[in-house]
Every structure is written in C-alpha cells, then in structure tokens.
Amino acid sequence: MVGVTDGTEPTGAATSTRMPRALRPFRHRDYRLLVASMAASLFASGVWLLAIVWQVIALGGGPTALSAVSASASAGLLVSVLIGGVAADRLPRRTVLITVEVVRIVAASAATALALSGLLTVWHLAALAFVIGSAEAFYFPAYSALLPTLLPAGELLAANGVEQTLRPVAMQAAGPALAGVLVGAFVPGAGLLAATAGYALALLPLLWIRIAPPTGTVTDEAEETRRSVLADLREGFAYLVRTGWLFASLAFALLYVLLIIGPIEVLLPFAVRDRADGGPAGYAVVLAAYGVGGALGSIAVASRRLPRRYLSTMLVLWGAGALPLMVLGLTTRIWLMAAAAFLVGATGAGAMVIWGTLLQRRVPAHLLGRVSSLDFFVSLALMPVSMALAGPVGDAVGIPTTFVVAGALPVVLAVAAIALWRLHRDEVAHPLTT
Incomplete structure (x- = not known):
C-alpha cells in the first residue's frame, strides 16, 4: 500500500481475518507508536486540566479567575485551528506532531x-494555557492526516474508533484521576509536573515513527492551496448555510456548547467543593465518571446500526442527555454528581458518533474536509464565550440556577430544531442503510 512503511504490513491475509476488526490497526508498527504517543498526550492533557483548576483555587482565584484561564486555552485553540489544518496539509505531519509536543513540554515545564x-500567578496560567491551546489546534489535523499514510483504508474506521475511546478514558478519566491523587497528596504543582512528564512520554514514540516518502510532488498542490484556501472555505460555508439538516444540527450544537461547556469546565469544581464538601479527589471522581460515560456511550452507539431516525435520535440524545446537568447543581452528594456526569458524557458522546457518521455519509466527498473544519471552528467559537460567561453568571445567579438552566434549555432547543427544519421528514426522505 502506498504510504505504509516497510515492515508494518502483516505476513499474510490469515492474520488479518483472525484478528477482531477493532484491533487490526495494531498489526502496524508505526500505528502502534502513533497511538501510544496519542494516549500519553491525552493522558497528560487530562492531568494538566485538573491540575490548573486546583492551582487557580490554591492561588485564591474563584469562578471568574478560572473562567479567564479556561477561556484563554479555548481562545488559543480557536485562533489557531484553521492554521493547524493548513499546516497539516503543507508540512510533514510527523514534524508537526513533534513540534506540538515540544511546545507542550516547554509550556508545562514553565508552569x-x-x-x-x-x-x-493566575495570569501566568492564562498565558501558558493559551500556548497549550494553540498547540492543540495543530495536533489532531496532523494526526488525522497522518493515519492514512500508516494504515490501509479498510482499517481507518477501527483506528478512529480507538481514538474516540481513548480520548474520554485517558483525558477525562485516567488523567484527572492521577492529578486528583497528586494534588490531594501534595500540591497542584505536582500535577503540573506529572503533565510535563506525560508530554515528554508522548514525544518519544513520534521520534521512532518511519514515514515513507510521498509518491508524488506536493509543490503544485501547495501552490493551489495558497491560491484557493479562502475560496474553498467560502464554498464550504455556503454549502453549510443552504443545507437544512446540516445548518439546523450545527445551530443546535452551537447553542448546546454555549449552555453546557462553561458550567462543566468552570462551575463544576466549585459545585463539588461548595455543595458536596469535596476536594480534588471528589472532583476527579466526577470527571472520571464523565469520561467513562463518554467512552461507553461511543462504544454503545458505534456497535449498533445507524438509527432510522438518525437526526431525531442525535438531537434527542444531546437535548434530553443534558437534563442530568440539573442534578449537578442541586445535589449535595458526590455519587449523584458522578452518576449525572456519566449520563451527560454517555449521551453526548453517542450523539457525536452519529454526527460524525452523518457528515461522512451525507456531505459530498469533495466538501467533507471543509465542512468538517468549519464544524470544528464554529463549534469552538462559543467555547471561550461559554467559559468566560460561566463564572460571572454563576456568581450573579448562583451555581444551582446556572446548572438547572443549562440542563433544561437543550431539550427545548432540540425539539425546536426538529420541528422548525422538519428533520423528521428529512431523515425519512434520505435513508441511510448500514
């Protein structure tokens, strides 16, 4: 296969047929190195995210200060995401990934x-969070573009499934769990040190990956990209706006992000501390439940046929799945917070599996890359807004009220999107058989 390095292919077809489909990508040496790096990187990011929360609190900061740090990370991701996609197309992808990990190591070491x-100080953390967020914008475009050069086309679905499972397990469960132990036993700086070590571990496998030279020249393609990148983005945006099901789904997703990201990222640690008398370990339990729910939700939906009412199912999962957020603001028990977070994670991740499948099945192939990047970009646009607003809103109306509103409104928005854009008719008129 073009692009797969020597020594990564199995010795015979029988080996492939005997292996479970989900494990077949692991036959390839360079993929094993890449996924090991990704797992370490996600784990380190999970440690970092929890460590900086308690570092802000240790510095005397409240919800508004944490909003500033979280919003800085999202802002860095937002302003860099389109550039990251271009870099993945024009530069050696392995080099991009190595550079990202080096930047993360330097920033985490400084913190x-x-x-x-x-x-x-809090402002040091905000600046370093911006740097790490900017680096994140370069990582997954390069990772996604590198995969097809390491694996046969028939194994890409399984590889993407590995990534979707690893992300919540490593970043939202295992990483925060370790950080909670370290911060509780020592100081938040111990968590920052562990994150630095994790990023260093993520760098090492990348140095050993062997990339086959491309079979064709890229000069003409790069020149064409320079000439047409803005026009291509405009074409993708025009398709998004005129395609009803896509516009309705994305409009709902934008408001969903605005409503839930800020409360989860900014207010949840204060709900754990103030309502349940919890500390870093309790917060880590809730985050871990959210991550485990995401992993199991992804597996559950991906293991079944695509629902016939795929648009309605997706929006109901998102909308009704947000209802447990109300529990996070009202309960005083850690285990109930963890159960609610599990349900929010499971339903949200399940909806994301359907959403990704719909983009691949219904968006024309020549527009899929642009539509996917615009989806990522516009979804990210409201993340820093949500996190910036969550602290002041929580201070003004109270954490319980904020979580109740965040949990109740998505259901209304989901029903409105289905009814106003007649998505129940669209999905019947455009059946997707599996």
Whole structure:
C-alpha cells in the first residue's frame, strides 16, 4: 500500500481475518507508536486540566479567575485551528506532531517551575494555557492526516474508533484521576509536573515513527492551496448555510456548547467543593465518571446500526442527555454528581458518533474536509464565550440556577430544531442503510 512503511504490513491475509476488526490497526508498527504517543498526550492533557483548576483555587482565584484561564486555552485553540489544518496539509505531519509536543513540554515545564517556586500567578496560567491551546489546534489535523499514510483504508474506521475511546478514558478519566491523587497528596504543582512528564512520554514514540516518502510532488498542490484556501472555505460555508439538516444540527450544537461547556469546565469544581464538601479527589471522581460515560456511550452507539431516525435520535440524545446537568447543581452528594456526569458524557458522546457518521455519509466527498473544519471552528467559537460567561453568571445567579438552566434549555432547543427544519421528514426522505 502506498504510504505504509516497510515492515508494518502483516505476513499474510490469515492474520488479518483472525484478528477482531477493532484491533487490526495494531498489526502496524508505526500505528502502534502513533497511538501510544496519542494516549500519553491525552493522558497528560487530562492531568494538566485538573491540575490548573486546583492551582487557580490554591492561588485564591474563584469562578471568574478560572473562567479567564479556561477561556484563554479555548481562545488559543480557536485562533489557531484553521492554521493547524493548513499546516497539516503543507508540512510533514510527523514534524508537526513533534513540534506540538515540544511546545507542550516547554509550556508545562514553565508552569511547573513557577508553581513550585511560588512565583506563579493566575495570569501566568492564562498565558501558558493559551500556548497549550494553540498547540492543540495543530495536533489532531496532523494526526488525522497522518493515519492514512500508516494504515490501509479498510482499517481507518477501527483506528478512529480507538481514538474516540481513548480520548474520554485517558483525558477525562485516567488523567484527572492521577492529578486528583497528586494534588490531594501534595500540591497542584505536582500535577503540573506529572503533565510535563506525560508530554515528554508522548514525544518519544513520534521520534521512532518511519514515514515513507510521498509518491508524488506536493509543490503544485501547495501552490493551489495558497491560491484557493479562502475560496474553498467560502464554498464550504455556503454549502453549510443552504443545507437544512446540516445548518439546523450545527445551530443546535452551537447553542448546546454555549449552555453546557462553561458550567462543566468552570462551575463544576466549585459545585463539588461548595455543595458536596469535596476536594480534588471528589472532583476527579466526577470527571472520571464523565469520561467513562463518554467512552461507553461511543462504544454503545458505534456497535449498533445507524438509527432510522438518525437526526431525531442525535438531537434527542444531546437535548434530553443534558437534563442530568440539573442534578449537578442541586445535589449535595458526590455519587449523584458522578452518576449525572456519566449520563451527560454517555449521551453526548453517542450523539457525536452519529454526527460524525452523518457528515461522512451525507456531505459530498469533495466538501467533507471543509465542512468538517468549519464544524470544528464554529463549534469552538462559543467555547471561550461559554467559559468566560460561566463564572460571572454563576456568581450573579448562583451555581444551582446556572446548572438547572443549562440542563433544561437543550431539550427545548432540540425539539425546536426538529420541528422548525422538519428533520423528521428529512431523515425519512434520505435513508441511510448500514
């Protein structure tokens, strides 16, 4: 296969047929290295995310201060995401991934040194979070573009399934769990140090990956990309606006992000602390439940046929699945918070599996890349807004009220999207058989 390095292919077809489909990508040496790097990177990011929460609290910061740090990370991701996609098309993807990990190591090392020396401030954290967020924007475009050069086309679906499962397990469950133990036993700086070590571990496998040279020249393609990137983005945006099911789904997703991301990312640690008398370990339990729910929800939906009412099912999963957010604001028990977070994670991830499938099945192939990047971009646009608003809103109306509103409104929005854009008719008129 073009692009797969020597020594990565199995010795015979029988080996492939005997292996479960989900495990077949692991036959390839360079894929094993890539997925090991990704797992370490996701794990380190999970440690980092929880460590900076308690570092802000240790510095005396409240919801507004944490909003500033979280919004800085999302802003870095937002302003860099389109550039990251271009870089993945024009530069060696392995080089991009290596550069990302080096930047993460430097930023996390700086945060660790400042924290352990007692010199760290909230604004230091905000600046470093912006740097790490910017690096994140370059990572997954390059990762996604590198996969087809390492694996046969028939194994890409399984490889993407591995990524979707690893993300919540490593980043939202295992990483925060370790950070909670370290922060609870020592200081938040210990969590920052562990994140630095995790990023260093993620770098090592990338250095050993062997990339086959391309079979064709890229000069003409790069020149064409320079000439047409803005026009291509405009074409993709025009398709998005005029395609009813796509516009309705994305409009709902934007409001969904605005409503739930801020409360989860900014207000949840304060709900754990103030309502349930929990600390870093309790917060880690809730985050871990959210991550495990996401992993199991992804597996459950991906293991079944695509629902006949795929648009309605997707929006109901998102909308009704947000209802447990109300429990997060009202309960005083950690285990109920964890159960609610599990349900939100499971339904949200299940809806994302359907959403990704719909993009692949219903968007024309020549527009899929642009529509996917615009989906990522416009969804990210409201993340920093949500996180910036969550702190002040929580201070103004209270954390319980904020979670109740965030949990109740998505159901109304989901029903409105289905009815106003007649999605129940669209999905019947455009059946997707599996």
